[in-house]
Structures are given as structure tokens and as C-alpha cells.
Amino acid sequence: MLSVAKLLLLIIAVGTGFFANDILHWFNAKNDKISLDEYCLITTYACTQDHKTVQADKDTSQPLVPTVVEVDWPESSNEQLLISLQGYEMDMGQVVFKLDKNSDGKFSGQVILPVCTTEAMTWYGTITDGETAFKTSIRMER
Known part of the structure; x- marks a missing residue:
């Protein structure tokens, strides 16, 4: 059971790291609307x-x-x-x-x-x- 939790956390950490740039770009694009x-x-x-x-x-x-x-x-x-x-x-x-x-x-x-x-x-x-x-x-x- 403990190894399944570790594997799940590892997958989440790798996935978050892989898509971090896209996620940041998406949030910045929403907040950077010019006047x-x-x-x-x-x-x-x-x-x-x-x-x-x-x-x-x-x-x-x-x-x-x-x-x-x-x-x-x-x-x-x-x-x-x-x-x-x-x-x-x-x-x-x-x-x-x-x-x-x-x-x-x-x-x-x-x-x-x-x-x-x-x-x-x-x-x-x-x-x-x-x-x-x-x-x-x-x-x-x-």
C-alpha cells in the first residue's frame, strides 16, 4: 500500500513538472490583459x-x-x-x-x-x- 502511494506521488510530481511551464503560461495569459x-x-x-x-x-x-x-x-x-x-x-x-x-x-x-x-x-x-x-x-x- 505504501509503495502504491509513493508511485502515485511520483507520477503527480513528474506530471506537474512536465506541464509546469504550460500551466504558468496559461495563468499569466489570463492575468496579463492589456488596457x-x-x-x-x-x-x-x-x-x-x-x-x-x-x-x-x-x-x-x-x-x-x-x-x-x-x-x-x-x-x-x-x-x-x-x-x-x-x-x-x-x-x-x-x-x-x-x-x-x-x-x-x-x-x-x-x-x-x-x-x-x-x-x-x-x-x-x-x-x-x-x-x-x-x-x-x-x-x-x-
Whole structure:
């Protein structure tokens, strides 16, 4: 009887050790939800953060339908910016889009978000010129 208890405890200890990283990751993912309040939402209304302004041609994006995004970044000397986004409600990987500089000094490009299984989703991330970045988000609905 004592050896059965020892064997059971050994199996539990080995199993716990084997899955410890997955268990910790699962608990941390539940507790590490970010606040979207600090992210500049891309809509038809200009959103300004640190003298940088971002605006879109529509308030909500649709899956696989281009949304034109325009950024006014006066202190950037680069010819392009990168938008890097990831899903807030579910993990769908990371998408990156390029914005090119126009003749008027603003950056513009298209954002085409992938299809999601939910009716609506928020994508959040950064717009960067390679040196500095600011936080942004975009709402997608079917």
C-alpha cells in the first residue's frame, strides 16, 4: 500500500513538472490583459499621440476589405512606417503593413485584416519608423 502511494506521488510530481511551464503560461495569459485605453484607436476621427496623428477612411474595418490609414508624423525623415498588429480577443498571430510617404509628407497605406471566427475583434499594436513607436488599435467587424 505504501509503495502504491509513493508511485502515485511520483507520477503527480513528474506530471506537474512536465506541464509546469504550460500551466504558468496559461495563468499569466489570463492575468496579463492589456488596457486598450492607452492605444490610439484608428477611426475617421484623427487620434493624436506625441505629435503623431493617425486616421482611417472608415470607423471599423472589415475582414479582407482594405482600410486606408493615413499617419501624420512630422519629425520622421523615413520614407515608410510599419504598422504591426495582433488580436486582442484571440491570438491570430501578428500582421505587419507598410505605409509609404506621400508628396505632402504624410504616410498612407492599406490595412487588410484576416478573417476571424468572431463577429468583431480589436487589433492592437504599434506604428513605428524604426526608431520610435506609438501604440494604436483598430476595430474590425463583419
